[in-house]
Amino acid sequence: MSTVMITGSNRGIGLEFTRQYAADGWTVIATCRNPIQPGELSAIPGDIQVHGLDVSDQRQVDRLAADLKDRSIDILINNAGIFGPRNIGIDNMDYQAWTDVIGVNTLSPLRISSAFIKHVAQSEMKKIITISSIMGSISKNDSGGEYIYRSSKAAVNMVMRSFAHSIDAHEITVAMFHPGWVKTDMGGESASIDVKTSVSGLRSSIAGLNVKDTGSFFNYDGEPLPW
Numbered sequence: 001m002s003t004v005m006i007t008g009s010n011r012g013i014g015l016e017f018t019r020q021y022a023a024d025g026w027t028v029i030a031t032c033r034n035p036i037q038p039g040e041l042s043a044i045p046g047d048i049q050v051h052g053l054d055v056s057d058q059r060q061v062d063r064l065a066a067d068l069k070d071r072s073i074d075i076l077i078n079n080a081g082i083f084g085p086r087n088i089g090i091d092n093m094d095y096q097a098w099t100d101v102i103g104v105n106t107l108s109p110l111r112i113s114s115a116f117i118k119h120v121a122q123s124e125m126k127k128i129i130t131i132s133s134i135m136g137s138i139s140k141n142d143s144g145g146e147y148i149y150r151s152s153k154a155a156v157n158m159v160m161r162s163f164a165h166s167i168d169a170h171e172i173t174v175a176m177f178h179p180g181w182v183k184t185d186m187g188g189e190s191a192s193i194d195v196k197t198s199v200s201g202l203r204s205s206i207a208g209l210n211v212k213d214t215g216s217f218f219n220y221d222g223e224p225l226p227w
């Protein structure tokens, strides 16, 4: 049976990824910051193995990669993310918060993907997915603002595209996705789609990827997105 590893699996999009893959009979390596109190995650039926992982902690990432060293991971999903403070502009920029958001959204997907190359390379499907955002698209930035979040997602797109080139000998498909504007704690109640719609679309688009797609950026419905 296939195995997926998901970061930030305890709520929002990560929780729904866990629910849907588990319901389809996948083994899910579900990581979250607080594995002692994983909330709704503990109530999902299926083969779900919960592991503690703060994605910005290099030692935790290295330890988990070592603990799982003999495991094949068909799909690794870098999902964990933060928005950072809202209503921040040029007059009240919070540079420390910006650094923290870059740490989680930009550096951690590379940190984790690098640590798990072997696990993915020895699997059948060989896919590394990063949940980015259309807010990281430079050409789609028609309204400005949100310097912190936008720059973290624009940067992760660049980082993961370079990563795709760095590991091309492994024939791993590396792709970035915008999940839609989704009703989660981050997306809020006014968002346009629910988690089920977003994650069903993402799963079907991820399933359709092949190595020719490596280094690309897509909408959750599989449409290519502009950088």
Ligand SMILES: NC(=O)c1ccc[n+]([C@@H]2O[C@H](COP(=O)([O-])OP(=O)(O)OC[C@H]3O[C@@H](n4cnc5c(N)ncnc54)[C@H](OP(=O)(O)O)[C@@H]3O)[C@@H](O)[C@H]2O)c1
Pocket (backbone or CB within 6 Å): 007, 008, 009, 010, 011, 012, 013, 014, 032, 033, 034, 053, 054, 055, 056, 078, 079, 080, 081, 082, 083, 104, 131, 132, 133, 134, 178, 179, 180, 181, 182, 183, 184, 185, 186, 187, 188, 191
């Ligand atoms: N919702 C949207 O409309 C939308 C749109 C575009 C992109 N996205 C992206 O989609 C992804 C998931 O977002 P969401 O809407 O599901 O957000 P969410 O409901 O706020 O959930 C975020 C998840 O990330 C985890 N997380 C944050 N920092 C972490 C860290 N340092 N280590 C481990 N886990 C951490 C959270 O864990 P804790 O519970 O421990 O905080 C939580 O599980 C993010 O990358 C986000 O940027 C979302």
